[in-house]
Amino acid sequence: MTAGIYAVRDGLDTLVLEKNVVAGQISTADRVENYPGIPSISGMELMQKFKVHAENTGVNIQNADVSAVRAESDRKVVITDEGEFEALAVIVATGANPKRLGVPGENQFMTKGVSYCATCDGPFYGGQEVIVVGGGDSAITDALILSDIASKVYVVHRRDELRACSVLQKRAFGKGNITFIWDTVVQEIKGEELVDKVILKNVKTDELTEMKIDGVFIYVGISPNTSMVDVEKTDAGFIVTDDRMESSVSGIFAAGDCRRTSMWQVVTAVSDGAVAAISAHEYITSVKYD
Amino acid sequence: MTAGIYAVRDGLDTLVLEKNVVAGQISTADRVENYPGIPSISGMELMQKFKVHAENTGVNIQNADVSAVRAESDRKVVITDEGEFEALAVIVATGANPKRLGVPGENQFMTKGVSYCATCDGPFYGGQEVIVVGGGDSAITDALILSDIASKVYVVHRRDELRACSVLQKRAFGKGNITFIWDTVVQEIKGEELVDKVILKNVKTDELTEMKIDGVFIYVGISPNTSMVDVEKTDAGFIVTDDRMESSVSGIFAAGDCRRTSMWQVVTAVSDGAVAAISAHEYITSVKYD
Numbered sequence: 017m018t019a020g021i022y023a024v025r026d027g028l029d030t031l032v033l034e035k036n037v038v039a040g041q042i043s044t045a046d047r048v049e050n051y052p053g054i055p056s057i058s059g060m061e062l063m064q065k066f067k068v069h070a071e072n073t074g075v076n077i078q079n080a081d082v083s084a085v086r087a088e089s090d091r092k093v094v095i096t097d098e099g100e101f102e103a104l105a106v107i108v109a110t111g112a113n114p115k116r117l118g119v120p121g122e123n124q125f126m127t128k129g130v131s132y133c134a135t136c137d138g139p140f141y142g143g144q145e146v147i148v149v150g151g152g153d154s155a156i157t158d159a160l161i162l163s164d165i166a167s168k169v170y171v172v173h174r175r176d177e178l179r180a181c182s183v184l185q186k187r188a189f190g191k192g193n194i195t196f197i198w199d200t201v202v203q204e205i206k207g208e209e210l211v212d213k214v215i216l217k218n219v220k221t222d223e224l225t226e227m228k229i230d231g232v233f234i235y236v237g238i239s240p241n242t243s244m245v246d247v248e249k250t251d252a253g254f255i256v257t258d259d260r261m262e263s264s265v266s267g268i269f270a271a272g273d274c275r276r277t278s279m280w281q282v283v284t285a286v287s288d289g290a291v292a293a294i295s296a297h298e299y300i301t302s303v304k305y306d
Numbered sequence: 307m308t309a310g311i312y313a314v315r316d317g318l319d320t321l322v323l324e325k326n327v328v329a330g331q332i333s334t335a336d337r338v339e340n341y342p343g344i345p346s347i348s349g350m351e352l353m354q355k356f357k358v359h360a361e362n363t364g365v366n367i368q369n370a371d372v373s374a375v376r377a378e379s380d381r382k383v384v385i386t387d388e389g390e391f392e393a394l395a396v397i398v399a400t401g402a403n404p405k406r407l408g409v410p411g412e413n414q415f416m417t418k419g420v421s422y423c424a425t426c427d428g429p430f431y432g433g434q435e436v437i438v439v440g441g442g443d444s445a446i447t448d449a450l451i452l453s454d455i456a457s458k459v460y461v462v463h464r465r466d467e468l469r470a471c472s473v474l475q476k477r478a479f480g481k482g483n484i485t486f487i488w489d490t491v492v493q494e495i496k497g498e499e500l501v502d503k504v505i506l507k508n509v510k511t512d513e514l515t516e517m518k519i520d521g522v523f524i525y526v527g528i529s530p531n532t533s534m535v536d537v538e539k540t541d542a543g544f545i546v547t548d549d550r551m552e553s554s555v556s557g558i559f560a561a562g563d564c565r566r567t568s569m570w571q572v573v574t575a576v577s578d579g580a581v582a583a584i585s586a587h588e589y590i591t592s593v594k595y596d
Binding site for chain 2: 017018021022025026027028049050051052053054055062065066068069070072073181182183186259260278279281283284286287288289290291294297298301302304305306
């Protein structure tokens with residue numbers, strides 16, 4: 017959305033292709049309190065504000081699912097389920113999705129007790145007991161959300177301390193119904209129609225425990241949506257860019273969670289988008305006038 | 307402000323020292339329409355929102371004018387007109403100011419036809435005629451931006467050739483609606499409520515010309531407020547950082563317009579601040595626990 021706003025303001029003929037109704041992984045966030053100027057807002061509302069802002073600026077947003085971006089020298093061809101589009105420059109801002117744990121039962125029970133988003137699915141677990149898997153900001157943020165809905169939240173973490181920022185840690189340690197299970201991983205998720213238990217494994221002792229549980233919320237990292245574009249990427253699939261946000265292919269730029277960066281924050285993604293749009297303008301000018 | 311918000315959320319004991327009542331060069335901007343989520347707001351109001359957000363998050367903001375930052379191994383001593391402060395890490399976010407032309411009317415019409423940033427203010431000049439003053443990279447970069455928005459761009463330069471790199475020159479010469487006025491300076495900016503004309507002076511013939519114009523964009527240099535800190539800087543005084551925002555001195559970070567960067571935008575400064583705070587937290591943790 018930010019790349020769109022900056023591109024239109026720079027006089028570029030701009031089209032944003034979006035496959036979802038409301039864009040952005042942040043739209044699943046219950047509360048965003050670190051986007052300066054807007055002290056507290058749901059992720060969904062923030063993304064709606066971005067969209068309205070972009071539309072008011074004159075950004076053309078079209079619903080389409082992009083399957084490939086092809087660079088044919090200066091021409092870039094974008095292949096989608098709504099047909100092909102041609103452009104001089106493409107900014108890839110496709111974000112990232114939560115990673116799977118990769119244990120038996122995870123796929124089978126997805127939406128039947130396995131979730132990656134407390135805001136989306138938490139309300140189904142009123143008065144029940146859930147596990148949160150992970151120790152980073154996302155895990156603890158969502159553990160806090162769940163602790164106000166579920167009767168009991170167990171945070172299962174493979175290490176003996178959290179990666180989450182200390183503010184979140186302090187809040188979580190202060191919650192009476194959050195219990196931490198350290199040095200432990202989920203080995204299997206089981207049930208009939210719905211999840212009813214997990215097998216936990218202590219990574220120090222290899223001891224296995226069966227635990228009755230109603231829901232499993234998983235926060236073990238994110239994987240970028242970059243399969244549609246053939247540029248240099250990290251082993252994990254994040255697009256490598258220079259500080260102008262240009263990828264290894266001239267005229268293809270990347271912004272936000274899909275690129276290699278140290279932070280997955282709204283503010284850094286927004287900044288990336290602005291830089292990518294300005295760089296795309298420079299690139300287009302060079303292609304047209306050099 | 308963003309560095310403050312992120313530092314507090316990360317559990318750091320955080321003090322923001324600010325010499326002005328309302329911080330930031332952006333507070334002089336009449337309209338900000340490229341901060342996503344807030345479609346249109348005065349720079350002053352936006353900075354007030356940032357300040358309230360920071361205060362609500364628990365950031366302690368104190369009025370003081372910093373004259374020096376001294377690094378004494380892990381300790382950093384900040385010397386101000388309100389006494390000395392000690393910290394483990396310092397984030398320099400002192401901004402920069404565009405250099406003034408220093409001609410009659412320039413101050414009077416600031417934000418009323420006089421601007422120092424096409425990315426910020428260009429969109430207000432759709433279909434109008436503007437002057438760009440200067441011949442360096444910034445002047446020509448912004449002339450190119452303006453040429454896709456305004457109907458006509460005049461580049462007024464005191465010499466008979468540009469300082470800007472040849473790529474930019476070539477692009478600008480290729481644009482049908484950019485005209486160069488060589489050997490010429492702006493002698494005066496005039497108007498009623500808004501700018502409506504300039505007096506130009508040919509420096510070779512001393513001939514004066516009155517010219518009707520809607521906007522004057524001035525690029526005669528930008529000077530960062532970095533004299534208080536002794537770290538590696540560019541020739542122009544911008545602080546050199548790595549992509550964690552750390553300067554050449556461990557524990558001294560820089561964010562925003564005062565650091566060497568390609569864009570001077572609210573969104574990039576906000577992102578810098580977030581990254582600098584996270585990096586400062588990492589640095590402090592390493593100093594305290596490693």
